[in-house]
Amino acid sequence: MTMRRRSLAAILGGPLLLAACGASESFAPDVASPRPGLTPSLVASPSATAVESPPSPTATPTFTVQAYPVPAGSGPHDVAPAVDGGVWYTAQASGELGWLDPADGSTREISLGAGSAPHGVIVGPDGAPWITDGGLNAIVRVDPETEEVTRFHLPGSVPNANLNTAAFDGDGILWFTGQTGYYGRLDFESGDMRVFNAPRGMGPYGITATPDGDIYYSSLAGSYLGQVDRRTGEVRVIDPPTDGAGLRRTWSDSRGRIWVSEWNAGQVGRYNPANGTWKEWPLPEPGAQAYAVFVDDTDAVWLTDFTSQAIVRFDPTSETFMSFPADSNPANVRQLLGRPGELWGAESAADQLVVIRTD
Numbered sequence: 001m002t003m004r005r006r007s008l009a010a011i012l013g014g015p016l017l018l019a020a021c022g023a024s025e026s027f028a029p030d031v032a033s034p035r036p037g038l039t040p041s042l043v044a045s046p047s048a049t050a051v052e053s054p055p056s057p058t059a060t061p062t063f064t065v066q067a068y069p070v071p072a073g074s075g076p077h078d079v080a081p082a083v084d085g086g087v088w089y090t091a092q093a094s095g096e097l098g099w100l101d102p103a104d105g106s107t108r109e110i111s112l113g114a115g116s117a118p119h120g121v122i123v124g125p126d127g128a129p130w131i132t133d134g135g136l137n138a139i140v141r142v143d144p145e146t147e148e149v150t151r152f153h154l155p156g157s158v159p160n161a162n163l164n165t166a167a168f169d170g171d172g173i174l175w176f177t178g179q180t181g182y183y184g185r186l187d188f189e190s191g192d193m194r195v196f197n198a199p200r201g202m203g204p205y206g207i208t209a210t211p212d213g214d215i216y217y218s219s220l221a222g223s224y225l226g227q228v229d230r231r232t233g234e235v236r237v238i239d240p241p242t243d244g245a246g247l248r249r250t251w252s253d254s255r256g257r258i259w260v261s262e263w264n265a266g267q268v269g270r271y272n273p274a275n276g277t278w279k280e281w282p283l284p285e286p287g288a289q290a291y292a293v294f295v296d297d298t299d300a301v302w303l304t305d306f307t308s309q310a311i312v313r314f315d316p317t318s319e320t321f322m323s324f325p326a327d328s329n330p331a332n333v334r335q336l337l338g339r340p341g342e343l344w345g346a347e348s349a350a351d352q353l354v355v356i357r358t359d
Helices: none
Strands: 004-008 021-026 030-032 041-044 063-069 076-081 087-091 096-100 107-111 118-123 129-133 138-142 149-153 163-168 174-178 182-187 192-197 204-209 215-219 224-228 235-238 247-252 258-262 267-272 277-282 290-295 301-305 310-315 320-325 333-339 342-347 352-358
Touching: 076 342, 076 352, 087 118, 087 342, 087 352, 096 118, 129 163, 129 174, 138 163, 174 215, 182 204, 204 258, 215 247, 215 258, 224 247, 258 301, 267 290, 290 333, 301 333
Parallel strands: 076 118, 076 333, 118 163, 163 204, 204 247, 247 290
Antiparallel strands: 004 063, 021 192, 030 149, 041 320, 063 352, 076 087, 087 096, 096 107, 118 129, 129 138, 138 149, 163 174, 174 182, 174 204, 182 192, 204 215, 215 224, 224 235, 247 258, 258 267, 258 290, 267 277, 290 301, 301 310, 310 320, 333 342, 342 352
């Protein structure tokens, strides 16, 4: 499989609401057998001085961008670096989980079952990929060794949750979101699943766990950040300063501060649970649409902008943005994930994965 390579030098929360408990059900899972010389643009944010931000590296990092084609018609949506050095990706259009070998660009695909339309994928504490599958209305686990597919279906009282993304809390419980107005939890060891009605109905989208294992999710349609009580499942609603910002994805930094991509407002926001304050920064492109957000191991914040078709890096200390335009138009990079020195994304419109490596 061919690869293309290119190098680059380098407030306060609003009203509180409690979510009413919806369906709750225990059940047995369903098991099935087995780019050279380019310099990224650097743009200073017009917002106020930064506070409480971690120090940036003294040396300016340099970056290399590489794209890897995946099978045509895959429609890759989300990515997750695998334990073995490969990269998992959800092939939403073909109903498969894919695995890419960055060493040679080869891929393999694992069918998730008839009707599958996988959205998110993360690697759990067990080292296996866990998938939110909107087509199957199920949480899916794939054994990385045997490729056995295990499905945990949502209760029959929640027939179409439009599952989005998932995160494991500090107790090893998997929490997930459903865009039609749900969030839930799965204890995969016992098979116990509970699904809750979300505040403001439609919209639960991205979800993240803090270093302390607490869970927050973002609501796109509801335009709020939800802080989940892991014991009761109740949600505290936290409104951003910008009304109708459209909080799409969310990620925690090393200090437990919650970063959000504000799709409607074209901004990146940060909520600090320690003091209840918010701060927001507009992305550099006029009319920006901030889709993904991910915080790497250095606490640099990465986003995707559908308007400029670019991956954007934000330095919280200098409050500057660095833009990496895609070589495909459209590219439509959905979620971002990474490991030290690597930032991965899926270009859903171009059937390829992209990695930005930091030296």
